[in-house]
Amino acid sequence: DAGVTQSPTHLIKTRGQQVTLRCSPKSGHDTVSWYQQALGQGPQFIFQYYEEEERQRGNFPDRFSGHQFPNYSSELNVNALLLGDSALYLCASSLLGQSYTFGSGTRLTVV
């Protein structure tokens, strides 16, 4: 049974560019959440998707947007990248209200 799959594992982008990160949830899970983890910090909640809608959002600017597809997979898009967007981006899936399974993350470096 595959867990949460994230792609790519690493990526380097230039300031001002746009990036799309992808997440496939664990089989049977219908809810996907995204987190940003800066080096040496705990993860910070970006947003959560359920039934293809953004259900909750953390304190992140509109440059951060997402999408959930009918097969429950999800994308995180970040526009106009800043150096401060360099972080590990984690995807977590669950059944709504149940415990979470995290992916291994995408390490984004903005230069």
Next chain:
Amino acid sequence: SQQGEEDPQALSIQEGENATMNCSYKTSINNLQWYRQNSGRGLVHLILIRSNEREKHSGRLRVTLDTSKKSSSLLITASRAADTASYFCATDAKEGKLTFGTGTRLAVRP
């Protein structure tokens, strides 16, 4: 913003010793969860304790929760080198949004 603070920030112990990490948080919660993270990769869920529970065990892990003090502790007994990792507490106050603490870096010396 971070909800909780883990204490200590770093802990180094000898294999076989017990490790205790503490977590404090600020708001009312539905549940509190502990996660382990190896080398800045994905988080592994360790244990979940609900707001109406006071203590929970899972293998070598023991978690306590004191909602009156807004604090929790994670005890790892008989530690092993493989327990070396960062440990985070996370509170779930509003269904679906986990708020993480700053983490405790645990090093277990062989």
